Amino acid sequence: MKAGVVVFPGSNCDHDCYYALNSILGINTEYIWHKEGSVKGFDLLVLPGGFSYGDYLRCGAIAKHSPVVDAVVDFAEKGGHVLGICNGFQVLTESGLLPGALIRNKNLKFICEYVSVIVENAKTGFTSYYNDGEILNIPIAHMDGNYYIDEKGLNDLLENEQVVFRYCDADGGISEEDNPNGSVYNIAGVINKKGNIMGMMPHPERCCEPLLGGNHGYYLFESIKNFLKGA
Numbered sequence: 001m002k003a004g005v006v007v008f009p010g011s012n013c014d015h016d017c018y019y020a021l022n023s024i025l026g027i028n029t030e031y032i033w034h035k036e037g038s039v040k041g042f043d044l045l046v047l048p049g050g051f052s053y054g055d056y057l058r059c060g061a062i063a064k065h066s067p068v069v070d071a072v073v074d075f076a077e078k079g080g081h082v083l084g085i086c087n088g089f090q091v092l093t094e095s096g097l098l099p100g101a102l103i104r105n106k107n108l109k110f111i112c113e114y115v116s117v118i119v120e121n122a123k124t125g126f127t128s129y130y131n132d133g134e135i136l137n138i139p140i141a142h143m144d145g146n147y148y149i150d151e152k153g154l155n156d157l158l159e160n161e162q163v164v165f166r167y168c169d170a171d172g173g174i175s176e177e178d179n180p181n182g183s184v185y186n187i188a189g190v191i192n193k194k195g196n197i198m199g200m201m202p203h204p205e206r207c208c209e210p211l212l213g214g215n216h217g218y219y220l221f222e223s224i225k226n227f228l229k230g231a
């Protein structure tokens with residue numbers, strides 16, 4: 001199995017993702033510069049967090065036009081596995097690979113803190129090492145993490161079990177108070193219908209080992225590694 005971490009000008013979690021995949025999980029991993037037109041040979045693509053193109057226009061809106069994104073779309077449409085974290089999630093919604101949009105946090109501020117999220121769907125290839133209803137302690141760091149989707153879109157997500165993570169309190173209770181950025185339905189992460197493209201605002205790569213302050217993110221990468229182990 002080979003993983004690729006896509007690097008845009010302004011990515012800043014690319015090294016963290018590389019470290020998590022390569023050094024902690026032992027997955028053969030390479031960086032993929034945004035000018036690459038091909039992602040041949042990779043089994044997993046990770047679009048990391050950061051500020052691609054300075055977040056000008058809208059987060060992810062310029063990155064969407066990078067040559068590599070055409071290759072990512074092609075890879076994903078053929079069933080390849082893609083994980084977008086934070087700015088990566090923003091790129092995936094801007095590219096139309098995931099439904100919804102990430103808009104400005106409700107308090108109009110950058111939020112950098114640990115939050116609790118509940119696992120809504122542990123049956124995906126990205127989350128199988130968790131249990132449904134498990135509560136994760138995981139960092140967020142964003143300005144535009146307020147997930148918006150209209151009512152019909154939300155119903156589709158719910159019908160197809162595409163909501164993967166929701167913001168909650170430490171006991172799994174869900175209310176507006178525990179919604180750090182104002183996301184519809186407290187959504188912190190979604191997956192596409194086919195189950196091969198996932199986006200999430202929290203940063204699993206920043207909590208992959210106790211030395212980093214927690215390891216709840218480790219199991220996400222372990223899930224993917226196990227899911228793609230034959231690749």
Ligand SMILES: NC(=O)CC[C@H](N)C(=O)O
Pocket residue numbers: 048049050051052055059085086087088141142143144145
């Ligand atoms: N950590 C990140 O990826 C930041 C995402 C994005 N640039 C924002 O501030 O919303």
